[in-house]
Amino acid sequence: MSALNRFHETASDALEKISACLPDGAKLCLTIYTPEKPELDIVLQDKGIDLNEVVSTLRRHGLSIDGDNGYKRDLLNSVVGSLAFGAQNKNPPPAGHWGQRFWDIGREERGLHEELVAALKLNRENLRACQATIHLAGGFDPAYVDDAQAAMAVADAVLAKAGA
Secondary structure, three states, rough: OOOHHHHHHHHHHHHHHHOOOOOOOOEEEEEEEOOOHHHOOOOEEEEOHHHHHHHHHHHHOOOOOOOOOOHHHHHHEEEEEEOOOHOOOOOOOOOOOOHHHHHHHHHHHHHHHHHHHHHHHHHHHHHHHHHHHHHHHOOHHHHHHHHHHHHHHHHHHHHHHOOO
């Protein structure tokens, strides 16, 4: 019998003995991790244990979302990816997937962006047309032309950033 199998058997026996002493309804979970060797990790648990409850218990005892861990990085990368794919209207998640919420947010934000760009283009063109009409009619205030030119420069800069 390998050392790992002996350890697993010993831990399982210990869990049975400890479980017999627990208050009614209490559940037991033993986690053994080996840094840099995840293939040696072991999770032993009572039947019917909800691992989400185990995580909640750890949170009540100081486990925080502020710490750095691979699971959190992967999860947040998935959220960011869902937002980006939604904004691009590509690769929607499968029906009922938790990422759909973030994909939809990305899609909605992109739609709002497109609406704002269209509105800015329309306003910029109307400002240019008004300025040209006033210039052709004569009798205009030069300050208005300067302000209009500055407003169009701002609109042009924002439209350039938006790729429009």
